[in-house]
Amino acid sequence: MSGFFGSVLKEDCVNDVFYGTDYHSHLGTKRAGMTFFSRNKGFQRAIHSLEDGYFRNKFENDIRNFEGNSGIGVISDSESQPILVNSHLGRFAVVTVNKIVNIDELEAEFLAKHHTFSETSGGTVNPTELVAMLIAEGKDFLSGIQNVYDKVKGSCSMLVLTEEGLLAARDKLGRTPIIIGKKENGYGATFETCAFSNLGYEIDKYIGPGEVVRITAEGYEQLRKPNEKMQICSFLWVYYGYPPSFYEGINVDECRYRCGAALARRDDVNADFVAGIPDSGVGHAMGYSHKTGTPLKRPYSKYTPTWPRSFMPQNQNMRELVAKMKLIPNKSIIKDKCGVFLDDSIVRGTQLKDNVTDLHEAGIKEVNMRIACPPLTYPCEFLNFSRSRSSLELATYKAVNELENREGIEMMDMKEYSDCNSEKYKAMVEKIREHLGLTTLTFQTLDDLVEAIGLPKERLCTHCFDGSSYFE
Numbered sequence: 001m002s003g004f005f006g007s008v009l010k011e012d013c014v015n016d017v018f019y020g021t022d023y024h025s026h027l028g029t030k031r032a033g034m035t036f037f038s039r040n041k042g043f044q045r046a047i048h049s050l051e052d053g054y055f056r057n058k059f060e061n062d063i064r065n066f067e068g069n070s071g072i073g074v075i076s077d078s079e080s081q082p083i084l085v086n087s088h089l090g091r092f093a094v095v096t097v098n099k100i101v102n103i104d105e106l107e108a109e110f111l112a113k114h115h116t117f118s119e120t121s122g123g124t125v126n127p128t129e130l131v132a133m134l135i136a137e138g139k140d141f142l143s144g145i146q147n148v149y150d151k152v153k154g155s156c157s158m159l160v161l162t163e164e165g166l167l168a169a170r171d172k173l174g175r176t177p178i179i180i181g182k183k184e185n186g187y188g189a190t191f192e193t194c195a196f197s198n199l200g201y202e203i204d205k206y207i208g209p210g211e212v213v214r215i216t217a218e219g220y221e222q223l224r225k226p227n228e229k230m231q232i233c234s235f236l237w238v239y240y241g242y243p244p245s246f247y248e249g250i251n252v253d254e255c256r257y258r259c260g261a262a263l264a265r266r267d268d269v270n271a272d273f274v275a276g277i278p279d280s281g282v283g284h285a286m287g288y289s290h291k292t293g294t295p296l297k298r299p300y301s302k303y304t305p306t307w308p309r310s311f312m313p314q315n316q317n318m319r320e321l322v323a324k325m326k327l328i329p330n331k332s333i334i335k336d337k338c339g340v341f342l343d344d345s346i347v348r349g350t351q352l353k354d355n356v357t358d359l360h361e362a363g364i365k366e367v368n369m370r371i372a373c374p375p376l377t378y379p380c381e382f383l384n385f386s387r388s389r390s391s392l393e394l395a396t397y398k399a400v401n402e403l404e405n406r407e408g409i410e411m412m413d414m415k416e417y418s419d420c421n422s423e424k425y426k427a428m429v430e431k432i433r434e435h436l437g438l439t440t441l442t443f444q445t446l447d448d449l450v451e452a453i454g455l456p457k458e459r460l461c462t463h464c465f466d467g468s469s470y471f472e
């Protein structure tokens with residue numbers, strides 16, 4: 001994933017953009033950048049890697065030199081951003097939350113037209129640069145953004161900083177959100193609304209799918225009406241989002257609470273305690289605990305003084321080691337006890353397996369795992385969902401390959417395996433339970449998840465769980 005924040009104020013907005021962007025740090029671990037515009041200095045930009053430090057430390061020195069009444073910032077899980085270009089539309093900067101599935105095709109089209117791309121060290125095209133080039137093909141900014149909607153297969157939400165203000169353009173199917181906030185002296189646009197609270201913004205508008213809005217310090221105007229269809233990522237509520245954030249007016253933590261309560265409704269295990277796997281499992285566990293009356297405990301503590309957030313080293317072994325070192329089990333709570341554990345999802349299951357091993361080593365009697373969403377039976381094709389790189393890595397695929405006595409089959413029909421009433425589904429869940437060394441394992445049903453979120457099913461992307469979503 002990635003996340004962004006923009007602001008246009010009647011006075012300097014550097015602090016707002018700095019802190020507003022920082023509140024997106026849970027969404028990306030690779031790069032971050034900010035761009036400001038002032039009449040004095042024009043566009044100013046800084047980009048840093050986040051692989052060896054935190055956003056605030058990395059940009060502390062830059063913000064002393066920045067000035068501007070308008071600015072944008074991004075935490076990116078992949079490419080360097082913002083992209084700053086000069087074009088026939090004028091100078092502009094752009095940040096995106098994107099996944100461009102047809103990037104090779106679009107690159108070839110531009111090269112055939114004798115356009116050039118900046119060379120990147122990885123030898124790949126920077127997707128946000130490609131978006132900037134698509135915008136610059138338009139006769140004005142709006143038609144340029146329409147060009148992005150028409151050409152990009154995948155998803156793309158963007159903030160475009162121009163000399164005349166800020167354009168906020170949400171993905172055409174609204175897979176990722178943009179929300180406008182209002183404060184005394186101007187406006188902001190954000191992916192995460194939790195970024196607004198401490199900066200004095202109130203939520204003013206949820207931008208619709210494909211809607212384009214021009215924002216200035218005086219107000220905002222709609223340049224393009226929202227599309228009717230929406231496919232907002234349901235995983236935002238279950239896992240990605242920060243607890244105080246709202247998407248489509250629905251709070252993340254309250255949704256997690258409802259997910260936990262829904263799991264509890266279908267459960268009959270008699271446990272000594274309930275616990276959430278930190279961090280996103282905690283809200284789900286609260287809901288479960290309140291529904292059943294089982295005490296909520298902390299068998300694991302996260303060691304935050306030196307591991308304050310999810311560092312994502314490139315190397316998978318290192319990532320797993322970091323994940324393990326961060327969580328310290330508390331034997332006093334665990335030994336000889338029967339626990340119910342809530343987690344947001346099972347992707348590969350490797351980290352969960354480590355946690356379960358630790359719990360057994362600490363003398364637990366039962367590990368009953370409850371998962372807040374259905375099994376991930378289809379890889380995400382619409383977002384840079386960094387936790388699963390190929391379907392083969394999914395715990396479900398491993399289980400099904402084993403059940404069907406096959407090896408490494410990457411494409412298979414998962415229809416029956418994603419139906420929670422089918423025998424195949426039950427066999428798959430049992431196989432995952434066995435792989436992870438759990439006493440019992442239950443996943444949320446899709447109907448309960450949709451109900452917990454509270455939007456009609458057709459307005460949500462639930463593709464990971466049922467393969468039902470589509471490109472437009």
Ligand code: SF4
Nearest residue numbers: 233234380461463464
């Ligand atoms: S496939 Fe899953 S992660 Fe991807 S957009 Fe849909 S719900 Fe979100």
